[in-house]
Amino acid sequence: MPALRLDSVSIAFNGDRAVADLSLTLAPGEVYALLGPNGAGKTTTLNMILGFLKPDLGSIHVGGIDAVAEPLAARARIAYLPESVMLHPGLTATENLSYFALLAGRRIDAATARRLLADAGLQDDAHDRRAHGFSKGMRQKVGVAIALAKEARLLLLDEPTSGLDASAANDLSQVIRSASDRRIAVLMATHDLFRVKDVAHRLGILHAGRLVEERDAASIGPVELERLYLERLAA
Amino acid sequence: MSGPRFRDLFAWEWRQVGRSPLLWTVLLIVSASFAWGALNTAALHSAQAAALERARQVDTAFHANAAARARAYRAPVTSSGGPVAYWQDPTDVAGYSEYFVRMSALKPHLPSSPLAAGVSDLAPSRLEIRLNTPFGFTDTYDFENPRGLALGRFDLAFAVVFLLPIGLLLLFALFVTFERDRDMLRLVAAQAVGPRAWTGARLAAILAWSVPATVLAMIAALGIAGVPLGTAAGSLAVAALLTVVYMLFWSGVALTILARQPGAGAALGSFAAIWAALTIGLPLAGSALVGMIDPAPSAVGYVDAQRRIGDEINAERDKILAAAVTRRPDLRPYADRATSLDYATRLSFLVPETERRLAPLRSAFEDHRLRQEGVARIAGFAIPTLGIEAAFATLAGTDPARQRTFEAQARQYQLRLRGIVHPLVQREITQPPSSPARTTRGRLNLAEPLTLPKFALADRPAAERIGGVLPFLLWLGLLALLAITIGLVRTREWKVVE
Numbered sequence: 001m002p003a004l005r006l007d008s009v010s011i012a013f014n015g016d017r018a019v020a021d022l023s024l025t026l027a028p029g030e031v032y033a034l035l036g037p038n039g040a041g042k043t044t045t046l047n048m049i050l051g052f053l054k055p056d057l058g059s060i061h062v063g064g065i066d067a068v069a070e071p072l073a074a075r076a077r078i079a080y081l082p083e084s085v086m087l088h089p090g091l092t093a094t095e096n097l098s099y100f101a102l103l104a105g106r107r108i109d110a111a112t113a114r115r116l117l118a119d120a121g122l123q124d125d126a127h128d129r130r131a132h133g134f135s136k137g138m139r140q141k142v143g144v145a146i147a148l149a150k151e152a153r154l155l156l157l158d159e160p161t162s163g164l165d166a167s168a169a170n171d172l173s174q175v176i177r178s179a180s181d182r183r184i185a186v187l188m189a190t191h192d193l194f195r196v197k198d199v200a201h202r203l204g205i206l207h208a209g210r211l212v213e214e215r216d217a218a219s220i221g222p223v224e225l226e227r228l229y230l231e232r233l234a235a
Numbered sequence: 236m237s238g239p240r241f242r243d244l245f246a247w248e249w250r251q252v253g254r255s256p257l258l259w260t261v262l263l264i265v266s267a268s269f270a271w272g273a274l275n276t277a278a279l280h281s282a283q284a285a286a287l288e289r290a291r292q293v294d295t296a297f298h299a300n301a302a303a304r305a306r307a308y309r310a311p312v313t314s315s316g317g318p319v320a321y322w323q324d325p326t327d328v329a330g331y332s333e334y335f336v337r338m339s340a341l342k343p344h345l346p347s348s349p350l351a352a353g354v355s356d357l358a359p360s361r362l363e364i365r366l367n368t369p370f371g372f373t374d375t376y377d378f379e380n381p382r383g384l385a386l387g388r389f390d391l392a393f394a395v396v397f398l399l400p401i402g403l404l405l406l407f408a409l410f411v412t413f414e415r416d417r418d419m420l421r422l423v424a425a426q427a428v429g430p431r432a433w434t435g436a437r438l439a440a441i442l443a444w445s446v447p448a449t450v451l452a453m454i455a456a457l458g459i460a461g462v463p464l465g466t467a468a469g470s471l472a473v474a475a476l477l478t479v480v481y482m483l484f485w486s487g488v489a490l491t492i493l494a495r496q497p498g499a500g501a502a503l504g505s506f507a508a509i510w511a512a513l514t515i516g517l518p519l520a521g522s523a524l525v526g527m528i529d530p531a532p533s534a535v536g537y538v539d540a541q542r543r544i545g546d547e548i549n550a551e552r553d554k555i556l557a558a559a560v561t562r563r564p565d566l567r568p569y570a571d572r573a574t575s576l577d578y579a580t581r582l583s584f585l586v587p588e589t590e591r592r593l594a595p596l597r598s599a600f601e602d603h604r605l606r607q608e609g610v611a612r613i614a615g616f617a618i619p620t621l622g623i624e625a626a627f628a629t630l631a632g633t634d635p636a637r638q639r640t641f642e643a644q645a646r647q648y649q650l651r652l653r654g655i656v657h658p659l660v661q662r663e664i665t666q667p668p669s670s671p672a673r674t675t676r677g678r679l680n681l682a683e684p685l686t687l688p689k690f691a692l693a694d695r696p697a698a699e700r701i702g703g704v705l706p707f708l709l710w711l712g713l714l715a716l717l718a719i720t721i722g723l724v725r726t727r728e729w730k731v732v733e
Contacts (some may be wrong), residue, residue: 050425052732071728076238077429086419103426103433104246107239143422150426 001064003028003154003185005196009048009058010209018044019209022058028153029183031176033196033217036206037233042189045206046156049187063153075121076105079152079184083159085143087131093117093142094127100146107151119178120144121171136166144175155179157188173199195228198223205232238427241436246441257409261402265572266452268398272391274462276631278351279383283360284697289360290339300634301335301684308677310695312421318673321577325684326677332660333579337651338364338370340690345632347467349460350474351392351624355641357381367582367651369541369590370597371646390544391456392627395478396620397514399449400485404510406441407489408502416498424724424729431726438486450475472629473701473708477681480711481623487718494725514620521618525610532599544592549587559584560664569664576664583657608635616710623711626704632694641692648690655687695729 004026011019019041026032034042037180047053049060060067060074067074087096094113101108108111108116117127122141131139140160147155157176161169169192176186190196196203197217205213205228212232220228252258305325312318321330340362342355359377411434414420423433453475458464486501511567548555556573560566590597615622628634663680 047732052421052424052729070428072238072429075425078425080422080425081261082421082425085420086417088419089417099247100422100426102239102243103423103428105240105427107243146422158427 002026002061003030003063004049005059005189006045006049007017007059007061007063009045009055009060011044011048011053011055011057014042015073017209018203019048019055019206022206022209022211024204024211026154026185026187028183028185030178030202031147031180031186031188031200033200033203034189034206035191035193035203035229036189036197037191039066040206041209042206044157044209046080046158046187049074050078050080065075077152078154078156079147079150081143081147081158081160082139082157083162084136085139085146087134087139087142089132090130092128093134093138096131096142097145097149101149104146106149106151109190113145113149114150116145117142119148120175121168128153132235137165140164141171144172148175148179153184155184155186157190159190159192160188161190161192169185169195193225197225206227207232238432241432244428244432244436244709245439245443248436249443252410252437252440252686253444254305256408258441261406262445262448262452264458265394265399265402265449268394268606269391269452269456270396270459272389273349273456273462275388276390277351279352280344280348280358280361283356283380284344287341287343287361290341294337294339294387296335298306298684300403301331305677305681305684308675309679310676311674312676316676318678319676321579321678326506326679326681328517328656328663328681329577329657329677329686331681332366333582333655335684336366338648338652338686338690340364340648340692342638342641342692343471345467345694346463347457347470347474348631348633349391349457349462349628350470350631352384352388352390353628353631353635354635355628355633356384356388357637358638358642360641362489362642363648364645364652366649366656367579367586368649369586369593372648373644374642380492391453391460392624392631395453395481395627396624399456399478399482400510400514403441403482403485404489404506405503407438407443407486407493408499408506410441411437411489411493412497412502414497414580415496415684418595420496421728421731424731428492430496430729431723434490434726435723438490438493442486444480446479449478449482453478467697469697469701474627474629477623477626477708477711478702480708480715481619481714484619484711484718487566487715487722490719490722491725495724496730513618517618518614518621525607527608529603529610531603531607532596537596540593540596544589547592552581552585555588556581556584559588562662566584566664568660572664580660580663581652583660586593604639611635615707619711619714622707626707629700629704632700637694640695644692645690652687655685659685 002022002025006022006024009019009022022041022045024032034045036042043103044053048055049062049067050069051074054068058214062074065077088099089096091099094110094117097113097116098108114124114127118124120141121147122138126134126138131142134142160172164172173195176188179186188200200217203215203217203225204211213228215228248328308319308326310316321327322334324330342360359374359380362374364372364373414423424430434542454464454471457471462471488509489506492502492509497505554572556576557570557712560570560573611621611625615625625634629636659681666680
């Protein structure tokens, strides 16, 4: 069973097409990069998968569950990392993690929370600090730990490396590869062509809501990918 | 994988909300306002109780003075002490009836009175009963109680009705919109929790702290104000229950707004508008509407009618007296004396006639007041803020109905006194003074001042007063349930996409 399947999904806002006839299937463990400029429909696609938007046409299935009809059940199978993770400033990293794990229907003890935070790359001395003074990178790492804690079979990443330094971005790549090894499917919406080449198995280019190109990542070099991307956007 | 259990969510929220300084700040302010409100009303009522006590003492002194005079005027006329005029003579039954029958009808406060200052606190709680005051008493010139509330009222009911919702709505708005305003809501929504369970758990956690704290604050405030908690337990329990249901009502209103998942600014704006509409706008508009549709009869017109009828009666005095005496078989043989009766004896016939002629106007006032009270009852059901104020006043015994009962009983008391004294006065028509020259200073046709019954307000039993509040309590409960249901139904989906 595919981890994610989109069949001819379309949505428009006030008559303006945002996503049109998008079909996509992710196998377990597959990493798929959705490329495209701002306004191409990447985040809208993620919103539909998460059940925050209902498609006008088409169907979305997450692990066999109809995400349109049963958004809550589908969300229970999805881990999500937004572009900018915001945390409860008054809670520590471990408390934040425990809270979001609770919202995901999981109860984790302090030791598990520390292990997950360490796996996400957050330094040990930050585990029990309040999130009030965390940098974006630190918050993003807690966000990764939140996603890992959910033990979902599908991971959605929305511009995950935006604003991260090279080291933090590299840590994130490790997390993605590790997730893929554990047969977790990953769909990431990104502008980061370099990171795409680094971690993705397949990539698709969205332009004005349409999937205009789809390739195996291994079949294309970084320079060619950049050229293809720019050509497709110019078309 | 399934979502979180509500119990776990609630337990987490309960701990987090309990750690918030905001919660305790709001609860502290609300508690302080309760204590201040209860103390204010207790002080007001204590001043009124002191005035009643003074009235009792004045009555006692007055009657002791009358008795002393009655004894003194048994003395023979001397060169230094001649016969006293009838209006100074408590041994003259006519003079006694007009000048020495002066009793107080007092309305003591109930033990639960610090719950609320009510409409009746603007009306007199002491009525001077004299035999010949039309309709029992004159309350027009009473200033003591209105002066006690000249600066407005700040009582426990005010704190509950107006301030408690502000505190509660502030907590709801700031706690529930926290994630929205900090861009955390998408991450929350992406987990396996629905908006209904998430919002519901947080609201329930706020209530789980606020409700017991509010009830405790209320009991503590009343205790500080000197309310005997054991004696007034029934009324206080119902007041506490009303407060809890009122909090649930506002929770439902809040949930209905928060279902749209607004930011704090929008939520507070909506709450402020609803609060202002329910506490100020609708009552003001309703009051203005009722005033236009059913204006009160003119008080100036009533005074004018009193004067006019007084003049008419003066002009027709002899005719009225002759008719009144002739109507009485026992007096009919003495009809020729009707025109030479003394002032006090005349009044015993003329005042009932004055009341008869003024009765239609008096009824118009009474009917208007009854209609207003009926409208207020209905308005209480339509506008919960009015209803709960009225319910608190009923439990406190400061409601208009208790005042009306007091006034009606005062009037009955006057009629009872007339029934005792007027026959004695009128009997004198058949026994005129044998000689204008008296040997004693007093006339002595009333050997001792009468031992007249004292007024005692027959109050409704507490159970009946509580029973009167129960329909509103049930109605408010239904409204709360309805508001919460609407709120829950509206809280279906996460609204995290702009």
